[in-house]
Amino acid sequence: MRVEEIPPFDPGPLAWPVRMPDPSQYQAQGGWTANRRAQAQAEARARFEYDWQAAQAAEAQRQQQLAAAQRDYEQRAEAQRAEVRRHNAAITEATAGVRRGDADSVVEFFSAALYSSATWPEGFPRQVSAAFDSAARQLVLDWELPGYDVVPEAKSVRYVPAQDQDKETARPVTQRRALYREVLAQSVLLVLHQLFAADEYGILDSVALNGFVDAPDPATGRQAQIFLATVMAQRAAFRDLHLEQVDAISCLTDALRGQLATRPDQLTSVRPSRRPQDVGNQVVTHGGGHEEPDLYDMDPIVFESLVADLFRAMGMQAVMTQRSNDGGVDVDALDPTPIRGGKIVVQVKRYRNTVPPTAVRDLYGTVQDVGANKGVLVTTSGFGPGSHTFARGKPLELISGSELVDLLHRHGLRGRLGEGGRPGPAQPAPSGPATPPGDYNVLGMTWSGNVSLDVCALVCHGNRVLSEDHFVFFNNPQTPDGSVRAVPISAPDKAAIRVAFDALPESADRFVLVAAVDPEVNPDADLSGFTDACIRLLDPSMTELGRLEVSDGRRGETALVLGSFRHRQSGDWDFVLGGKGYTGGLEQLVQDYGIEVE
Template sequence: MSRRSAGFVATWAEAQRQYQRRIEAEQRRRREEARLARDHQRRAAQGHREYRQAEAGRRTEELDARVAALRGLLAEGCRAPAFGAASLMRVEDVPPFDPGRLAWPVNMPDPSRYQAQGGWTAGRRAQAEAEARTRFEYDWHRAQAAEAQRQQELAALQRDHERRAEAQRAEVRRHNDGITEAAAGVGRGDPGLVVEYFSAALYASAAWPEGFPRQVAAAFDPAARQLVLEWELPGYEVVPEAKSVRYVPAQDQDKETARPVTQRRALYREVLAQSVLLVLHQLFAADEYGTLDSVALNGFVDAPDPATGRQSHIFLATVMAERAAFTGLHLEQVDATSCLTEALRGQITTRPDQLTPVRPSRRPQDVGNQAVPHGGGQEEPDLYDMDPIAFEALVADLFRAMGMQAVTTRRSNDGGVDVDALDPTPVRGGKIVVQVKRYRGTVPPTAVRDLYGTVQDAGANKGVLVTTSGFGPGSHTFARGKPLELIPGGELVDLLHRHGLRGRLGERGRPASAGPAAPVPETSSEDHNVLGMTWSGNVALDVCALVCRGNRVLDEDHFVFFNNPRTPDGSVRAVPASGPDKAAIRVSFDGLPADADRFVLVAAVDPEVNPDADLSGFTDACVRLLDPSMTELGRLEVSDGRPGETALVLGSFRHRPSGDWEFVLGGKGYRGGLEQLVQDYGIEVE
């Protein structure tokens, strides 16, 4: 079956992080209120000079406290609870049934209250008694009818409560089953799930001080059981430039004493080393499944390159830590810099204030396509250059190594099947048809559709499409929920190595140049998708796109909106929408910049058309995935808008280590409109 996306793990980690942010915001509010109260008391009780001196002392205390927190970053972070799948589990906390007024039966009339009134004669007395009985019977029938109505309403309300309670319990069970399934995938070493899980562990951590960045890019090498990641480190400004503050009465102003440059540089270097060690600690502490044997970590800052002036990732620290070596450390007692450089044999820049870089070790983009030797000293065969028949035979060998029966088919009359496989496993096994595509460009969705037709014609249990390249969102959308499995080039290499076979993709993971007789088709210049946006409601919206690395847009030119309708390379552009769509974005995923790993779609209320509107009327929304001929390949549901919010992250296409782009649902809303949203992605709004 196709690999399940674990985007929901990151979603719940985001929810956990939002909760933490609300707590931090409340703590800041309380601190500010306390400070204002102290200021008021000081002003009332002291003269101007005494107040200014006290205020300078308070600012010095704050500087000392910030420095103390930086020095204790690692020790304090190690006390934070370890991340685990259990923290994402939800409880079936269904509120008890509350019938309200329907809980009380209707009071039946009391016969003693219906006595005959008057009647001095026998005839008049009989008439009065008859009238009393009539009133009693009338009221009794009314009460009986009211009670029957109450019981009907009570039963209906109880049934509705049971339905809603069962739906809520079912949703909790589905969520928990998804977490359990994802956790099992992490235990199995599924690369995508491993990356999602450990990225969530870092992102949701409460160990990082307020203001520290949380940008991560990662990949998992299942053959080496190694997580390879890049983590953003805090900038030089995290260390206060001032050492102390004193009040100068003669000038009636505060004067800051600068922290010595050497002291500030040393403290910043210590913070960087502590940050790297803390990341390693959090990863190994969260590894309750024993998935990781080692972690290759490169720490960077996102800053202008001193050599070019362009914003880029500048690596200031790098380390490869084995689990056995790391878990034997007593982190609360180590000198962070010595531990990183001596005990773990890592590297850290000697002049971090000048952004002097170190050479990073293994990087996430190297995983999957990198050749890993497996004994014998023989050269890994390049899958691009292999004879087509030999390549199909290699795929058949892989299926046999995985415990299946597999044979290659004839070159003619094979019905679109390159390898016939049989999985002998009871219940989930059966006949499998395999197609092999040696492509350099993205496999088109038509190939996946053809495979599905072949599966149906052959009466197979599953179809598998193996390629040396990757698959676009259209292919994944079509394959979702069908008995199809898509294996891109990076995953193919990992599977080969995991089962003792050999193969690589080009020179050091880069596709080899196509010779004149190369049988590998190239991607067409028309290989793009159109993302059509449709929704209910009459609110006017601007649909925009951001080309990002992590949660930061590459630069302002890669923010496509009404004033910038295309990126410089034309890989993303706004195009006119055709019915039923209300907005459309064209994107060539293969044409996105090499350092981009996320393509984010957002929507915001148009303040010129609907200045007072919010997103409460934004419902029934979806993204239609279209091919170049405007044929619909699938639909991606997105979250509804909420009252008070004027901008919303619809979702993002994320570049997986396998080379595929997969859609992850968004849902984060903003009350400050598009300006507040893009600021979250690193765009400064003037």
């Protein structure tokens, strides 16, 4: 249940009346003659009356603004109270239904308990179909279990600096199979534990649980639910278990007399003793791909409401704004967390194309105008380098479509992007072309001073970057073809970029290196401490081939072009010293290369 805790109205500076002028401060000055004294008195009285009228007008304006702020507060407070009442009424009704043993209420209650569980491992599926047998006081459910790929093929990974590669050690097949069976057994026990722990009203005498995976049926090749575990657990028997000390497989198959597939890696199935559809009541399903609403097709107001629900699920207070006068804000949120919390303004963009940097800049203006602690821009699409560059070092957070879907699922809400349904686990970045050892160089950057810098690269034609994806920086660690990428550093370098010059796009004739002050680490720093800098040219074995001197930084500048490699007709790439500095940081620099920031 939520509490109607509405912060009191805070008028801020509007609470203080405008100070009226003091007549004693308007005494006539000077005047040796009666006429001059009369004139001085008239001038003093005129000044007083002018200031009095100005103060009265300012006070009237203050009172109008105060009344408007009070009305706005009351509207927002009432909307928040109404939302809390609706939520609490729904909880009260659902709780009453559970206590009565109403089948639909019981199923919804326990399904929600599983679907929103914080102990179910992140990344594991959350799909449930359930029904409640009121006569037997038994909950019957099918619950999705993780697939075989949850156990990695690699036993360990070791980074080899000389080759700039991760070297994997394979996990023995028998060990992987055994671990997968263990994971399945532990998952079943965890679900049973969560259900009985959530049953504070003593509704359940037993649970019939069937664990399945969504996979191609080995017999037909069609996608199907293949059951790998099943158990019918009595509350009394489960309560007597000491789960922290049991062997999961033995507990499931022996103590609880359940079944677990002998070769779940090969999708050998077990036969469930009872399915939800065997119960007479209607089966309720949550979490299946067909139930995921498509965020692209969602009504804008419904989408904004979903984002507000997400913020509330994350422990914040959140209300939708009045659309007629929202000032560019779709959701007002309040994070009650001490120190890092405060007022948050949220803008929602249901886009299919990349959000332009102007939207990020507008949000920053709104944050400043309303005095918010933070601004959050939520979209169904994504953001380009210009947006990330502008947002860096500012109280802004950019949430892309894939991040939004992940947050929704982690907090018990639903949503997908397009026909793909619920997205799978994030895939690793492409490794780029398989270049022989002699086909790339590592450019290691060294400099004196303690200033923290971001070293970035732009793949250009002339003085224009080929695309935003060809700007390699902190939020885009490599180009689409992998020909340029940021790599781990080794002493004495403070930054390193790998480039395969022969693999650069045909249209590229310049490869530009730049450096900029990191505003999050050194917000007040400039490049005056950037001295004795050079680029170390290294081969794939990290042997130094030569050094390229670059210009020192200058006071007041926060970004600098270190230099560029230029493609000559002979096929060689020659280095040309840079030196152009910028007082507006990386944001100003990249605009010179055609990246939109504002």
